[in-house]
Amino acid sequence: MAANITNKYVVFKLENEEYGIDILRVKEIKEMLRITRVPKAPSFVRGVVNLRGEVIPVIDLRKKFNLQQRNDTGSTRIIIVTVDEITVGLIIDTSSEVLEIEKEFIEEPPTAIASIDHSYIYGIGKVGARLIILLDVSKIISVTA
Amino acid sequence: MDMNQYLEIFIEESQEHLQSLNQSLLGLETNPKDMQILNEIFRVAHTIKGMAGTMGYTKMTNLTHQMENVLDDIRNGKIDVSTFIVDVLFECLDFLENAVNHIASNGTEGNASADDIIVKLNNILVGKNAEAAVTAVASEAVDQGFMKFNQYDNSIVAKALEQGFNVFKVQVLLDSGCMLKAARAFIVFQTVERYGEIIKAIPKVEDIEDEKFENEFSIAIITSENEAVLRKELESISEVNKVIFEKINEVEVELMDSAQVNASEILTDGSTQNEEKESGEDLHSKKSKTGKTVRVDIDRLDNLMNLVSELIIIKTRLEGAGADTTDEDMGEAVEYLERITTSLHDAVMKVRMVPIERVFNRFPRMVRDLSKELGKDITLSLSGEETELDRTVIDEIGDPLIHLIRNSIDHGIEDKEERTKKGKPVTGNLYLRAYQDGNSVVIEVEDDGNGIDIGRVRKKAIEKGIISQSEADTMDEKASVELLFKPGFSTAEKISDISGRGVGLDVVKTKIESLNGVVEVETYSGKGSKFIIRLPLTLAIIQALMVTIGSEKYAIPLNVIRDITTINADSIRNIHGQEVVLNRESVLPIIRLNKVLDVDGSTADAEEEMTIVVVKKGEKHAGFIVDSLIGQQEIVIKTLGKYLSGIRFIAGATILGDGQVALIIDTNSLI
Numbered sequence: 001m002a003a004n005i006t007n008k009y010v011v012f013k014l015e016n017e018e019y020g021i022d023i024l025r026v027k028e029i030k031e032m033l034r035i036t037r038v039p040k041a042p043s044f045v046r047g048v049v050n051l052r053g054e055v056i057p058v059i060d061l062r063k064k065f066n067l068q069q070r071n072d073t074g075s076t077r078i079i080i081v082t083v084d085e086i087t088v089g090l091i092i093d094t095s096s097e098v099l100e101i102e103k104e105f106i107e108e109p110p111t112a113i114a115s116i117d118h119s120y121i122y123g124i125g126k127v128g129a130r131l132i133i134l135l136d137v138s139k140i141i142s143v144t145a
Numbered sequence: 146m147d148m149n150q151y152l153e154i155f156i157e158e159s160q161e162h163l164q165s166l167n168q169s170l171l172g173l174e175t176n177p178k179d180m181q182i183l184n185e186i187f188r189v190a191h192t193i194k195g196m197a198g199t200m201g202y203t204k205m206t207n208l209t210h211q212m213e214n215v216l217d218d219i220r221n222g223k224i225d226v227s228t229f230i231v232d233v234l235f236e237c238l239d240f241l242e243n244a245v246n247h248i249a250s251n252g253t254e255g256n257a258s259a260d261d262i263i264v265k266l267n268n269i270l271v272g273k274n275a276e277a278a279v280t281a282v283a284s285e286a287v288d289q290g291f292m293k294f295n296q297y298d299n300s301i302v303a304k305a306l307e308q309g310f311n312v313f314k315v316q317v318l319l320d321s322g323c324m325l326k327a328a329r330a331f332i333v334f335q336t337v338e339r340y341g342e343i344i345k346a347i348p349k350v351e352d353i354e355d356e357k358f359e360n361e362f363s364i365a366i367i368t369s370e371n372e373a374v375l376r377k378e379l380e381s382i383s384e385v386n387k388v389i390f391e392k393i394n395e396v397e398v399e400l401m402d403s404a405q406v407n408a409s410e411i412l413t414d415g416s417t418q419n420e421e422k423e424s425g426e427d428l429h430s431k432k433s434k435t436g437k438t439v440r441v442d443i444d445r446l447d448n449l450m451n452l453v454s455e456l457i458i459i460k461t462r463l464e465g466a467g468a469d470t471t472d473e474d475m476g477e478a479v480e481y482l483e484r485i486t487t488s489l490h491d492a493v494m495k496v497r498m499v500p501i502e503r504v505f506n507r508f509p510r511m512v513r514d515l516s517k518e519l520g521k522d523i524t525l526s527l528s529g530e531e532t533e534l535d536r537t538v539i540d541e542i543g544d545p546l547i548h549l550i551r552n553s554i555d556h557g558i559e560d561k562e563e564r565t566k567k568g569k570p571v572t573g574n575l576y577l578r579a580y581q582d583g584n585s586v587v588i589e590v591e592d593d594g595n596g597i598d599i600g601r602v603r604k605k606a607i608e609k610g611i612i613s614q615s616e617a618d619t620m621d622e623k624a625s626v627e628l629l630f631k632p633g634f635s636t637a638e639k640i641s642d643i644s645g646r647g648v649g650l651d652v653v654k655t656k657i658e659s660l661n662g663v664v665e666v667e668t669y670s671g672k673g674s675k676f677i678i679r680l681p682l683t684l685a686i687i688q689a690l691m692v693t694i695g696s697e698k699y700a701i702p703l704n705v706i707r708d709i710t711t712i713n714a715d716s717i718r719n720i721h722g723q724e725v726v727l728n729r730e731s732v733l734p735i736i737r738l739n740k741v742l743d744v745d746g747s748t749a750d751a752e753e754e755m756t757i758v759v760v761k762k763g764e765k766h767a768g769f770i771v772d773s774l775i776g777q778q779e780i781v782i783k784t785l786g787k788y789l790s791g792i793r794f795i796a797g798a799t800i801l802g803d804g805q806v807a808l809i810i811d812t813n814s815l816i
Contacts, residue, residue, distance in 0.1 A: 036806040039742040040793045055783040055798040
């Protein structure tokens, strides 16, 4: 996924940081759906939802990134992403916009980002004064720990 | 012409024909004199020849051509079927199979040469032909221009000639623009029958009536009139272009001529001989085709099944909505809709069902080859080949069964000497059975060999580091047998070609579990072992019992439920850390689903009277404690997807009428 074809990112908020996901990975953004808990699933898997007849697992990104838990609000969204035929939903605090970030404004991730495990990050995008953490979705899905 | 569009059809049909060839060859081995089997083999070889020829696959064409020659001689009694011949024919089959597979993957026949086999076939032909050609003369068909008489026809002709009748062969050519060929032919027949009798027609009368001919056909006539009269009558029929007469004066003389023709044909693979067969065989194949069938891509069926699934979900939702209203019309309509969707579901299911025969077919050959190779005498008995399973299951079940059969032949059934020593019959028995049991299909692979040596299994497991010595000491028989299914396990002392690569049984287990099935083993020391595979009849839609645990809803497949009962909380006893109750005079282990599934807020434990769903797994039972029952419902099974594929205790999910997802409990993993 490091080799990006587009430079458009879906940008969303989690805690106080802004994150971006390559727009080609994103199928849609849904308002909160009814979630069915799956026993024995990893703790960050909130459960499964019914997305037009398909059963899709949803991952709580706060849990995945070991952030503080908080209740869902009206702005909580599920971003449906697809990687290698696996479709999952990612629960995020709020989604804001689609941003274009040129390659030269993307930097290697710094070795120490306090908030989250940086193996999911492949770069930091700079848009004006904003710093956007660009996520590698395939890593989020493949690393089940 | 672009052949690619026909390639798929060619491959599929060839594979079907090869399968039937395989079956027939096995039949031929046991019944070398069976004409019907021989004819079937001939027919298949011929069809493949035709198809391969059309597609331009010369190696296949040449080989099948030579097969035909040998088979024809066998059919005419010139060659007796011997083991050698059957072996060579099997070689032909293998070559053809390889060629077809190669075509399927690469589009060409591959580099393998059929020359060796063709030489072998030639040797069979030449070895017997010299003396056979003479003796076969009398029974050979007579080659007489555009029509050939067989022995029966000849006797009629001879009799007619004796009585002073005239015998003609008449070839009728219709105008190329003739629209109603069958009708014209009918008029020709009627006209002729006013003057005499038609004793033979080529093509057959039925085919002429069905217009299955080009612009010409031939008839043989016995009449008291002369040629001129008939010719005049026939030529006066409109749209008849040309009539060719041939008067037959002698039967005997022509017989001799044809004998020479035939003898030379056999040696030179003349093309006339083949044309003769073509006409004969085409008729044969037309006859053997019964019923009307349509080939459908499995993807389309899958799509259809998905749509039916969606329909059932929406039906369930309507039922829910209908229950709330008092509108009678609505209730009736929903009820009717339910009946229709159930029938529709059944119908689609049936379309997808294929008899397991398709898989079983290849095993007689395999057993034959393996037992030859290992010098063991083994009889394979099949039963229940007509049992039907979903097409997807059929496609997947072949490999696991091959593993199990190989296992039985290699490890299970003993050598001849050993069997004699033990006082067993020299011939080992292998049984392959399929039958339907409730909502599942059971396949059993049973042998009367030595059974599984538990001691050796344990020893091997320790050697391979799968278990420790202390674990082995405390292990019961059942658990020890289960070791066979552990990855990396293989007990064969020497690695043979057949099994013992250590990739056997765990693969079998994984495969069957991926099909939502289970595999069990029964073994009796010295007497044999039995592998039992249980598969669900359908993969997509099942009847299930909906239950609640805490605030969550779960589905339990109905086919695994024995009964539902209530027990008193204080009747639960604790034996070695396992909770049990006495139920129907037997000890029933109790499983608290709220604990196993980590459900919060379940009230089940606090109740004095508990609802128990008794679930079976083979012979074993267990009672699941649930909070309450919702009822029986038809559910559509959805997978949890790759991401959650390893989740324990959950077999899948389903979508309820209100759009909520409910999980299906995997009872097998809980017992």
